[in-house]
Amino acid sequence: MSVCSAEFIVAFLVLAAGFFRLPGAGSRRAALALANVVFLYLSVPNRGSWIALGIFVLSGYGVGRLLLRRPSSALFFGYLAAMIATFIVIKKYDVVTPILPVAVLHHSLVVVGLSYILFRQIHFLVDVLQAQIPDFTLGSYLNYQLNFLTLLSGPIQRYQEFHTYWLDPRPLATDRHDLLLAFQRIMVGTLKVSVFAAICIYYWEGAKNGINHAMSGEFALTRRFALRNFVTIFYLYPAYVYFNFSGYCDIVIGAGRLVGLKIPENFDRPYLSRNMIDFWTRQHMTLSLWIRDYLFTPMYKSLAERWPRKASAAVFLCYFVALFLAGVWHGATMNFVVFGLLHGLGVSATKIWETYLIRRRGRAGYRKYLQGPRTRVVAIVATMHFVALAFLFFTPDLNNTIDEIRAVMRAVF
Amino acid sequence: MDEILERLQAVLREVFGDDEIVVTEATTADQIDGWDSLMHVNLIIAVEKRFGVKFAAAEIAALKSEGENLGNFCQLLSRKLAAKR
Structure with a gap:
C-alpha cells in the first residue's frame, strides 16, 4: 500500500481525527x-x-x-x-x-x-x-x-x-497553526509525489523509450534527438527522485505530527550541495547519519586506533567503503554496484581535495576559498551534475543503461 | 568539572593543532574551526585514550548533535570516570 494513495490518506486522517x-x-x-x-x-x-x-x-x-x-x-x-x-x-x-x-x-x-x-x-x-x-x-x-x-x-x-x-503518545501540535502546518506538509508531499514526480517520470520514460526505439532500429538516432532525450533523462531522474522521496517523507513527517510522533527530517535542499560529502548531509539524511554512526565511525575508529600513523590514509578508504555499501544497499541489481562505486569515489575524492586545500592554504585559507561566490556556484553545479551522473545507474537494467549511453555518445560525437 | 574541562581543552588543542583554543561549558562543535564528523572521531579517540574511557556509538553521535555543548561532554565524561572507580 502506498502512503501517497487516496485510500491511505483518507484512512490515516480518520485515525488522526480520533487518535487524541x-x-x-x-x-x-x-x-x-x-x-x-x-x-x-x-x-x-x-x-x-x-x-x-x-x-x-x-x-x-x-x-x-x-x-x-x-x-x-x-x-x-x-x-x-x-x-x-x-x-x-x-x-x-x-x-x-x-x-x-x-x-x-x-x-x-x-x-x-x-x-x-x-x-x-x-x-x-x-x-x-x-x-x-x-x-x-x-x-x-x-x-x-x-x-x-x-x-x-x-x-x-x-x-x-x-x-x-x-x-505516552501525546499531541505534538500545540495549537491550530501547528496542526495546519502538519496538514500542509501532507498536502505538499502529496503534490510532490502525485504531480511533480509523476510529470518528471512521464517525460523521463518518454525520453528513455525514444532512445530505446531508435536503438532497436525503428528510426535513426540523430544527434539532436539523442542530445535532447539524454538531457531529459539526465536532469529529470534526479528531479523525480527528489520529488518522489522527499514528497513521501513530507507525508509521513506531517502524518507523524498529527499522531504526536516526531519523525526525523530526511532532506535539506540536496541539489544545493557543494560537494559529495555535503550532499550526503542533505540527501536521505537519516541514512547518512546511520552510515556515519554505525559504519564509518566504528570502521575508521578501529583502523585509526590500531594504526594511528596510517589514520589519514584510512579515512579515504573508510569514506569509500561506507558510501559504496550505502549505494549497494539501495538495490539487489548490478547497477547499484556502479551507483555505489561512483558515490564512494565521489566522497573520497572530496575528502582528498579538502585535505589538499587545507594543507596548501591552512584552515583559514580553506574557509575563505569556500566563501568565494564563484567557487560556490561552480561547486554546486559540479556536484549536482556528478549526482545526476550517478543517478543514470539507479535504474535496474545496467546493460541497457550502458547501451543507451553508448548510443547517445555515438550519435552526438 | 573544571578539571575535566581543562583536560578536555588540552586534548582539543592537541587534536585540532591549535594552542589558542579556549573553551567553556557552553562551547559547541560549530564554534571550533574544523570540527567536522571526521575530527569528531579523532577527538573521541584522543579523549578515550587520555581519560581511559570508552564511548558507545550512540554517545559519539549524540555528542556531535545539535544543542550539545562541552558541558554535556564533561558530564558524560564525569559519569564514565565515576563508573570506572
Whole structure:
C-alpha cells in the first residue's frame, strides 16, 4: 500500500481525527498497533513472506533480550552475519546469485521495508549491546520496527526516540497553526509525489523509450534527438527522485505530527550541495547519519586506533567503503554496484581535495576559498551534475543503461 | 568539572593543532574551526585514550548533535570516570 494513495490518506486522517480523543496511552498504543497490523495485512503478499518477516523481526527481539541480559560481541556479530546473509538471499542480490544454489533463490518472499528493518535492527542491537537501550518491551520493539509510517522507506528513526513516544503518545501540535502546518506538509508531499514526480517520470520514460526505439532500429538516432532525450533523462531522474522521496517523507513527517510522533527530517535542499560529502548531509539524511554512526565511525575508529600513523590514509578508504555499501544497499541489481562505486569515489575524492586545500592554504585559507561566490556556484553545479551522473545507474537494467549511453555518445560525437 | 574541562581543552588543542583554543561549558562543535564528523572521531579517540574511557556509538553521535555543548561532554565524561572507580 502506498502512503501517497487516496485510500491511505483518507484512512490515516480518520485515525488522526480520533487518535487524541482516545483515553490514555494504552488505547492510543492499541490504535497504532492495529493500524500497523492493517497496513502490514495490505502490504505482505503471501504466507511465506509473513513467516520470513516474523522470523527476521522476532529473532532481532530475541537476540536483543539475550544481549540485554549478557552483552556478547560474539553473539552480536554472529547474528549480524546471519541477518545480512538472510537479507541477501531474500533480496536475491545479483552478486551472489551465481554462487548460490537455485533452490535457495527459488522463493517468492517479498518482505516489505526489509532494507529499513535491517538498518533499524542493527542500530537497535548495537545500542543494546553498548548499554544505550536499558530496557524495551516486545510491544515497543515490534511497533518501532513495523511502524506503518516509516516501514516502507524510512526515515530511519532511532529506537530511543520512538520508545519515548510509545510510552505516552501525546499531541505534538500545540495549537491550530501547528496542526495546519502538519496538514500542509501532507498536502505538499502529496503534490510532490502525485504531480511533480509523476510529470518528471512521464517525460523521463518518454525520453528513455525514444532512445530505446531508435536503438532497436525503428528510426535513426540523430544527434539532436539523442542530445535532447539524454538531457531529459539526465536532469529529470534526479528531479523525480527528489520529488518522489522527499514528497513521501513530507507525508509521513506531517502524518507523524498529527499522531504526536516526531519523525526525523530526511532532506535539506540536496541539489544545493557543494560537494559529495555535503550532499550526503542533505540527501536521505537519516541514512547518512546511520552510515556515519554505525559504519564509518566504528570502521575508521578501529583502523585509526590500531594504526594511528596510517589514520589519514584510512579515512579515504573508510569514506569509500561506507558510501559504496550505502549505494549497494539501495538495490539487489548490478547497477547499484556502479551507483555505489561512483558515490564512494565521489566522497573520497572530496575528502582528498579538502585535505589538499587545507594543507596548501591552512584552515583559514580553506574557509575563505569556500566563501568565494564563484567557487560556490561552480561547486554546486559540479556536484549536482556528478549526482545526476550517478543517478543514470539507479535504474535496474545496467546493460541497457550502458547501451543507451553508448548510443547517445555515438550519435552526438 | 573544571578539571575535566581543562583536560578536555588540552586534548582539543592537541587534536585540532591549535594552542589558542579556549573553551567553556557552553562551547559547541560549530564554534571550533574544523570540527567536522571526521575530527569528531579523532577527538573521541584522543579523549578515550587520555581519560581511559570508552564511548558507545550512540554517545559519539549524540555528542556531535545539535544543542550539545562541552558541558554535556564533561558530564558524560564525569559519569564514565565515576563508573570506572
